[in-house]
Amino acid sequence: MNIIETQDIAKRYVMGSEVIEALKSITIAVKKGEYVAFMGPSGSGKSTLMNIVGCLDTPTSGRYVLNGQDVSNMSENELAEVRNKEIGFVFQTFNLLPRQTSLENVALPLIYAGFNKADRTEKAMLALKNVGLDNRAGHRPNELSGGQRQRVAVARALVNDPSILLADEPTGNLDTKTSYEIMDLFDQIHSKGNTVIMVTHEEDIAEYAHRIIRLRDGLIETDRANENIRKARSLMQGVGEQ
Numbered sequence: 649m650n651i652i653e654t655q656d657i658a659k660r661y662v663m664g665s666e667v668i669e670a671l672k673s674i675t676i677a678v679k680k681g682e683y684v685a686f687m688g689p690s691g692s693g694k695s696t697l698m699n700i701v702g703c704l705d706t707p708t709s710g711r712y713v714l715n716g717q718d719v720s721n722m723s724e725n726e727l728a729e730v731r732n733k734e735i736g737f738v739f740q741t742f743n744l745l746p747r748q749t750s751l752e753n754v755a756l757p758l759i760y761a762g763f764n765k766a767d768r769t770e771k772a773m774l775a776l777k778n779v780g781l782d783n784r785a786g787h788r789p790n791e792l793s794g795g796q797r798q799r800v801a802v803a804r805a806l807v808n809d810p811s812i813l814l815a816d817e818p819t820g821n822l823d824t825k826t827s828y829e830i831m832d833l834f835d836q837i838h839s840k841g842n843t844v845i846m847v848t849h850e851e852d853i854a855e856y857a858h859r860i861i862r863l864r865d866g867l868i869e870t871d872r873a874n875e876n877i878r879k880a881r882s883l884m885q886g887v888g889e890q
């Protein structure tokens with residue numbers, strides 16, 4: 649079953665007399681449980697497409713069906729509801745609240761979902777444990793390393809048990825070793841049956857994905873299976889992370 653289906657999606661921005669076609673015509677289908685990387689030069693439309701797929705934005709024209717539901721013309725409120733239920737989002741800059749602890753940051757989406765405090769704490773602790781950070785629950789973002797911050801962001805993205813994890817340049821602010829640790833975590837998330845889509849500039853990061861879609865000037869340039877899947881360390885050696 650296709651969890652994501654876009655049909656001839658376009659996104660146009662009008663800036664004074666200029667019209668910017670960020671996306672011209674994008675048709676893709678992603679099955680449940682796939683692991684996809686969006687690549688392409690700067691300005692090719694990767695973030696625009698991710699934001700539409702993640703229901704943070706709507707296309708100017710075309711159709712987007714998410715998990716069997718047409719979301720192309722939904723209102724802000726309806727989109728927010730779909731987003732809460734279906735999507736976990738991870739950003740390059742982590743986007744954690746600086747004054748809140750790891751536990752509080754991870755628990756935040758559960759407030760909107762209507763869980764009581766005890767349930768929020770329990771679920772958030774479990775999500776932190778799943779990213780190997782239950783021993784950092786009381787730390788604030790500035791008391792964590794970059795990789796740990798991103799793992800807290802991943803825990804927050806997954807705490808509501810969404811069907812899809814979306815990540816826009818998740819390793820863009822991380823060094824190579826830490827980037828691979830985050831990819832290791834993505835592999836674990838994918839191997840549990842989740843659908844994962846990430847945007848990356850880096851070929852070695854894209855190689856973790858099982859399918860690579862390259863964009864250029866708002867169009868799909870290529871869309872192929874990755875013949876050379878890079879395996880995460882922990883899956884190869886059976887070694888967990890600290």
Ligand SMILES: Nc1ncnc2c1ncn2[C@@H]1O[C@H](COP(=O)(O)OP(=O)(O)OP(=O)(O)O)[C@@H](O)[C@H]1O
Nearest residue numbers: 661663668669670689690691692693694695696697
């Ligand atoms: N809100 C906006 N208003 C006007 N133009 C925009 C807006 N957002 C994006 N664009 C334009 O749309 C095009 C695609 O932008 P997008 O951010 O999707 O690129 P990208 O592939 O993610 O690039 P990068 O690799 O640099 O992040 C660019 O030309 C950009 O300037």
Ligand SMILES: [Mg+2]
Nearest residue numbers: 694695696816
């Ligand atoms: Mg971008």
